Amino acid sequence: MTTTEAPEAADAGAFRHPALFYRGAEEYLAGTVPFIRAGLAEGEPVAAAVPGPNLALLRAELGRDADRVRLLDMTRAGRNPGRIIPGVLRAFADAHPEGRVRIIGEPIWPSRSDTEYPACLQHEALINLAFAGRPVTILCPYDAAALKPRVLADAAATHPVLADRDGERASDRYAAEQVIDACNLPLPEPAGRPEAVLRFDARLMQRARDMVVERAGRVGLAENRVLDAELAVNELTGNTLVHGGGKGTLRIWAEPEHLVFEVADKGHITDPLAGRLPVALTSPGGRGLLLVNQLADLVRFHTGPQGTTIRVYFAR
């Protein structure tokens, strides 16, 4: 299963998406810095979106070359996994349409919560769809010393190529489409009773917005985040009017770390990349979920012929 040919000799225009399993800083740098330097030597645009401590490692090791790499703290830019494809990966790749683009993207770190993780997994699987056929390489480091075995097993299903200190090999468990389906599960009911519930239709859009502002203010969200929550829920209720049968249910509850807003309706989102791709100005729609992904700290959803439930999380 070992790939012996140089990657460049394979399909020059193909998307490449290797996972890098590293243990410790030395392996991290050994797996990432040559990748970065090779890109710089070829004149390719290079970006690295990784958690802060790893960003510091890269910056120190790259020295002056760091100025030639777009460096982002993934715990901020990619806090919501649903934002990483449009806001980080496609944003960088689309800004450099000529030739190959290299990106290091590390979306999963040990303190990702159980609520966040399914969205991270879904994101890693969707990358393969979002970049199919494009001359882009996205290298995804996984902290093999600290992440759970289940997470590393999932990485083998979402990445066609696996790398570690012993080299690169094709993943014999790659199954991105199955992962995307498996992530689309009913969401667990909130632990407590929702603090607010509104069955809404077109006439109650304003009431829905007011409820969001009221609850967000009550749990002490910062003023700019209250606005973000209002805008996000407004897009969801608007989608209900257009795509969700015209009526839906808004529920709001507090969790220890987040205020959660849920909109459920009779719609069915059939495009797995909805809300994750940049949208042309001439396109009639598709921006609502994109805005939601950009604003929220986490987005979870379940969709099918029987209906769609979307939850947006805002950190308290």
Add this chain to the structure above:
Amino acid sequence: MMGRDRADPTAAVRNGVRTVGRDTRGDSHGSGSMAGLRLEPLSQNTGLAVSGQIDVRSRDLWESALERLADAGPPEIRLELAELETVDAGGAAALVAAADRLDGGGRVVLCDPPRALCRILQVLWPDATGIEVWGQ
């Protein structure tokens, strides 16, 4: 703050939010209201005084009004937005598209836009050109 320019601000506001569901797009001045959005032509400049709500219900009215303005190819489209209550991503996209349709040097001027509009523009189109913000 710049001076107000709308033909009859009181009427625009008074008629605005209360005309939910009524569509008066057919009138000869190109102004109209639907589902809580009221658009009034400005008397001194190419542009509109906007009040009420830009959302999925009023999207068509908003988009077609902006397209009509942009197609005439003015150097500037002025939008008075102090009475705009809500706006969504699609409504903001129509603004960016209108600015994009204006020829080189043309611009869309947003007077007193609500924070919601500025936030959406900042998040979805941080690099959009030809949009100028006045007031606030």
